[in-house]
Structure formats: C-alpha cells, structure tokens
Amino acid sequence: MGDIVLDIKNRLSIEDVVAPYVELKKAGRNFKACCPFHSEKTPSFVVSPEKQIAYCFGCHKGGDMFKFIQEVEGIEFPDAVKMLADKAGVKADVKKFKSKGKGGKSVKEELIEMHEEACKFFESNLFDKTNEAKDVLSYLERREIKKDTIKNFRVGLAKKEFDQLYKHLIKKGYNHDSLIKSGLFTLKDVSGKGIYDKFRLRLMFPIFDHIGRVIGFGGRALKKDQMPKYLNSPETQIYSKGQVLYGLSHAKQSIKDADKIVVVEGYFDVISLHQEEIKNVVASSGTALTPEQAKLISRFTKNVVSCFDTDSAGINATKRAYEVLQYNNMNIRTIRMPDKMKDPADFMVEYGKKSKDMFSTMIEDAPYFLEYYVDILNAKFDVKTLEGRRKFLDEVIPLVKVLSSSIKVDHYVRILAKYLDTKERFLYDEIDNFKLMRDHRQSSDSVLPKSSKLDAREILIAIILNHPDLFEHVDKELNNDDFQAELKDVYIEIGRQYNDVRTKKEGFDFGDDNTASLSEKVMVLSLYGEERYDGFGEESILKEVEKLIDSVKKTRRMHKRIEIERALKEAEKAGDKDKKNELLKQFQELLTQ
Numbered sequence: 001m002g003d004i005v006l007d008i009k010n011r012l013s014i015e016d017v018v019a020p021y022v023e024l025k026k027a028g029r030n031f032k033a034c035c036p037f038h039s040e041k042t043p044s045f046v047v048s049p050e051k052q053i054a055y056c057f058g059c060h061k062g063g064d065m066f067k068f069i070q071e072v073e074g075i076e077f078p079d080a081v082k083m084l085a086d087k088a089g090v091k092a093d094v095k096k097f098k099s100k101g102k103g104g105k106s107v108k109e110e111l112i113e114m115h116e117e118a119c120k121f122f123e124s125n126l127f128d129k130t131n132e133a134k135d136v137l138s139y140l141e142r143r144e145i146k147k148d149t150i151k152n153f154r155v156g157l158a159k160k161e162f163d164q165l166y167k168h169l170i171k172k173g174y175n176h177d178s179l180i181k182s183g184l185f186t187l188k189d190v191s192g193k194g195i196y197d198k199f200r201l202r203l204m205f206p207i208f209d210h211i212g213r214v215i216g217f218g219g220r221a222l223k224k225d226q227m228p229k230y231l232n233s234p235e236t237q238i239y240s241k242g243q244v245l246y247g248l249s250h251a252k253q254s255i256k257d258a259d260k261i262v263v264v265e266g267y268f269d270v271i272s273l274h275q276e277e278i279k280n281v282v283a284s285s286g287t288a289l290t291p292e293q294a295k296l297i298s299r300f301t302k303n304v305v306s307c308f309d310t311d312s313a314g315i316n317a318t319k320r321a322y323e324v325l326q327y328n329n330m331n332i333r334t335i336r337m338p339d340k341m342k343d344p345a346d347f348m349v350e351y352g353k354k355s356k357d358m359f360s361t362m363i364e365d366a367p368y369f370l371e372y373y374v375d376i377l378n379a380k381f382d383v384k385t386l387e388g389r390r391k392f393l394d395e396v397i398p399l400v401k402v403l404s405s406s407i408k409v410d411h412y413v414r415i416l417a418k419y420l421d422t423k424e425r426f427l428y429d430e431i432d433n434f435k436l437m438r439d440h441r442q443s444s445d446s447v448l449p450k451s452s453k454l455d456a457r458e459i460l461i462a463i464i465l466n467h468p469d470l471f472e473h474v475d476k477e478l479n480n481d482d483f484q485a486e487l488k489d490v491y492i493e494i495g496r497q498y499n500d501v502r503t504k505k506e507g508f509d510f511g512d513d514n515t516a517s518l519s520e521k522v523m524v525l526s527l528y529g530e531e532r533y534d535g536f537g538e539e540s541i542l543k544e545v546e547k548l549i550d551s552v553k554k555t556r557r558m559h560k561r562i563e564i565e566r567a568l569k570e571a572e573k574a575g576d577k578d579k580k581n582e583l584l585k586q587f588q589e590l591l592t593q
Contacts, residue, residue: 004092011088014052017065021072021299036072037061039327046531051523063520111238114174114182115214121168122156122204133157144349149275154206158199165197183236205267212249215239218267242290246270246283254279260303268345276356289321294328305366307335307344322369326402333366370412383420397430456551457483461490462529468507470545471498477549482556490518560590
C-alpha cells in the first residue's frame, strides 16, 4: 500500500487534487481558498505545494491529499486511494487493504453492499411480469416516465409481502444484526427478535450518494389511503438526509458544464426533467436546503436555481435556501411556475413536446430570489399604510442583512426604495439598526461553524519549526512537561534534532520511520507558522515568542496552584501539619514567580 500511495503522490500535486473543490488563489508560496468543509467569507483554507497538505485553520480539517479526499468525499482511506489512483493513472487493487470488521467487511461496506442488493431486488420486482408489476409500470407510463429513464435511475418496486426483502437478504448471507442496522426493516417488538420490511407496496427510488452508491431509499405509496405518501430511509451510518441531494450522481457533469444547478423538491421532478435532457437537476427530497447540502453544491457551482412548490411551505423552503446559500457566497434565482402548476413533473406532462424549451427558458429567465420574494410581499402587504410598510420591512430587511457583498446590498436597496417610494438612506438606517434575533436561523451552529484556536504551546512549536534557531531560547524557559501528548513528542524530537548541523540549515525532519506518525501534525503547525508570521522581522517574532512563553508559564502556575490546593485539603483532613507547612511554603513561592 505504501508503494501505491507514494506513486500517487509522485504523480499528483495537492493543488491539483484540491482545485476541483474550491477556487484557489495564489498567496505567496501557498494557495488560499474559502474552506470546503464549513461556511466562511474570509479564506482560512491553505494549500501548500511545498508541504503537500491542505488545511483549514478555521475548522481544523484537512491534511495530505488522501486525508483531504476522505473528508471532502466522506469516504474511507482505501476508497480515497482508489479515487486518486484513477486520477493519477495508477493501477491499485485496494480491496486487500480495506479495514475489516465482522465477516471481513466494515459496517459501512456491508451496508452499502446490502443496499445495492436491495436495489437490484426492487428493480427485478418491477419487471417480473406479475400483474402487480404491470400495474406499477402502467402508472409510470401514465406519468410519461420512459423505461430507459426507469432503468437509468434504477426505480423499483417493493411488493405487499411483509418479509419479501428480509428473506431475500437472509438467503444472500446477511445476518439478523446487520439487517437491523440497515434501516430497511422495522422491529416487530423491542426485543429485536422479529423484523419486517419497512417498504411494502411502494414505488422505490434508490437514493445515491454523489459518487453513485446506493445509500438509502424513498418509497412512494401505491394506494390512495396509504400513509405516508413518501417514506424515506431513516438515518444510518451511510445515509443522512440533510447531507444528500437526490440525483447529484447523475447531474454532476451537467452542473459543471452549465455552471448552474436546478434544485427541485421531489424524485419525479428530477427524473422528468432529466428525461427531457435538462440534467443539471437535483432534489432536496422535500426538506429545506441544509448547510451541508449547500457546501456539496458549492463544489460544482455557485449558481442555484430553485423550483419548489409555490405554496407557503415551498416559499419558506426557498427563503431558507436563500439564507443558507448566502453564507456560502452563492447566488439563488427562483423559477416562476405558471399559475396552478404545482411542480416540474406536472409541467413536463402538461406541455408535452414544448416542455423542454419552455422550462429551459424559465430557468434562464428566473429572477433572483429577493426580487421574486419582494413581489410576493408587495402583493401580500399594502405598503401605502404604515402597518403594511412595517410588516414588509420586517420580512425583507433580515434577508438583505445577510447578503454577502455591499454591491448586492446597494442593488436591493434601490429596488426596495422604489417599491416603498422612500429614500435609500432610510433603508440603510433600517439595515444598520437591524439586529439578528436570537432565534434567527443564521445564528445557529448548523450554518456558522465553531472555530477553535491553536493554543500557545502549539503556536510556539509552529514558530520553532519555521525558525529553528529560536528553540534554544524557548528551551531555557520551558521544559518537556509543559507540553502534552503528541505535542510533547514533537517538542522532544525537536530537541533531539536541534544540535544537528543539517537541522539548522534545512529545518527539522519528521519523515523517517521513527517520527512519521508525527509528520502530519508537524506539517500543519509548520504551515500555520509560515502563514501567520510571514513578513515578521526577527524582533517581532522574538516578542511574539516571549508572550507565548509567558502564557505557557501562566498555565503551568495555574495547574501547579490547583495541585497544591488539592494537596492542602488532603493534608488538613489527615492532620499532617508538616506536609501542610511545606505546601504553604510552595504556594508562597508560586505567588512570587
């Protein structure tokens, strides 16, 4: 495996691997970008060609090219090796390197295999010549879904039996415990001894991840009184509804080619449009767009066109999508559907041969969401009255407030001023005075990430890695015990290497067999020191080191004080006066340091 990894690294550069996911901008020796793992407006994601790592100092995700691909694609190491091997033109049989769980497979591998097997089973049901299958195919025909489209999206059928899929998967060798974890079955009782198929008498839409693996299902009811109308797989180790977009695996290339994505609500909407060669389409599967889905979209385009239902729930979903997308610096337009036309699937049936050209025109002519929403509000409120103006502004000002650029704010202020027949400066006052309410969704952790900072000891190491000559100064003031865990190992190794002539000329080397486990930590800290202190003079760096040393010493004293206080309590309980006096003496000495 090591030879394969080395071969891939020799053929690919970190910037080539990262570039398809973010827009890289040259910044000195490195590249910078907005992080692909969390929402941010100021770039904190750094790509180092020299160190061959990519790392975000906001959310602390990243590493070498394999770690990056693992995190950005949500896959395990062997799959990352396979992806990069294909990109590099390297032959790699990674099966034998996969980590093994029960039965020789990891839980995730087994779940993905099980879902693939279930998908094949549902597909075979739909074409098995029974009357039940014929009725469902007739239903799809009435909805003008062609057989090629059915096969392309692997649509299937779950029949009415309670245990049809269960029996099939048991025959395939899957055990009872694995089946329970899959989300494909429902427990008959809390003991878990009896289970039955979750999906029965339903049209089955397999849900794929963005690289095309079946990870879940959506089942549409085939009887009028059957509830719910749509039943989705529950959350499992391989499926999380808020992190998946239905149809993305089929749409990726078209989205890149068009530099635009159309987001609709349902499975039928996606496959109906795809069938008419409008392929840059995905579905949010009936949920408001999540920050995770927005980040997924941003890998392929910054331009979103929404086409949700035109009822209040659909408008609110579009509004939520707008808010989330602003924090990813993306644009959102909204299609104006014809009156009484509920969704794209109905539209394609209604307008037949003309539907493709008509819908394509609607995509191109779609107004920006704020313009669309302002029209809705203007029809809803009488802006000639004080109360109507107040309600109008209460709705729209929060949406202007979250815009990602002052140019966009200026544009919409001019539009609003015309609607309200007022001066622009009054609207700027409203925007400036507006406070995001505590329960406003954009203040939630689901949209804005929490970022943890490096502590003083990590920053000291970062500086030393870039300025080896400062180690001696630091080592006079601090000792190994001022550092913990992995950081302590790094500090000890720096001390071991310090007096080597090569170290003083070329820097520290963490690439040999004994220190390889520390190399990623070292590279990240070195990259931080390089980025943070680029352009600092020797005097400025030294001042920074003194402050950091002082911070570490304060932390040391704090821990020592806590330790002495705890020991004093124990000495008092034990009535040990000598021990107590010794500890009080140590405490006084500590206060004078």
